[in-house]
Amino acid sequence: MTTVALVNTASIQERRDAGGMYHHRTNFDKYHPGYFGKVGMRHCHLKRNQSFCPTANLDKLWTLVSEQTRVNAAKDKTGAAPIIDVVLSGYYKVLGKGKLPEQPVTVKAKFFSRRAEEKIKGVGGAWVLVA
Template sequence: MSHSQGHINKRWKHPGGLGDASGMHHHRINFNKYHPRYSGKGGMRHYHLKRNQSLCPAVNLDKLWTLVSGQAQVNAAKNKTGAIPIIDVVQSGHYKVLGKEQLPKQPVIMKAKFFSRRAEEKIKGVRKSCVL
């Protein structure tokens, strides 16, 4: 029971190191031959990188009325006040409005960053306006 590994066959457990350890030392031949660019740097830095520049969450026309509160929907349907409801798509986390399905025949003002061509045609066809 020699804990100093003095007896034969007692040095078990990871004799070469765990994983890719010692890639620059006693595993150098293997790394240079089969993984030549494993270590070191490559390419150029991009300072002040802006991630997700193309992020543009979209919503369809048939889901737009779910962004309006229930009381505003009732008031718009009865049109008591004569006020036109404003749906701000950006406030709910969407940027673009797509033209799937149809809208109710109620006038409304929509605010978004982008409208697809079909969505804009359908919105303007029902006496509504698009605000970019």
């Protein structure tokens, strides 16, 4: 009676997948160029959020609030300006492209361009920096 040697099939699988830099090199060079090695420089403790600053122009400002808000602000004669918080809409900086309607408005943002500040003040509004 002969005995059959038990083979660990997991180790066979591991040996089959190995050899990317050696006996399977032609496959990797042909179908996966650049698989091995390093590219570029390392930047330890990279903070990607520092450069994240989505912008909105003045001509887009009133689209961030409802039309009813604008109508109510135009009817209101007490002088209370509506508040538009652009940070809640996902924008951090307000740029000065476009025109604002001749209606006071308070704009809250993290950053303002110089022209945006001038145009907001020009219509009798105010700009507020938020953290």
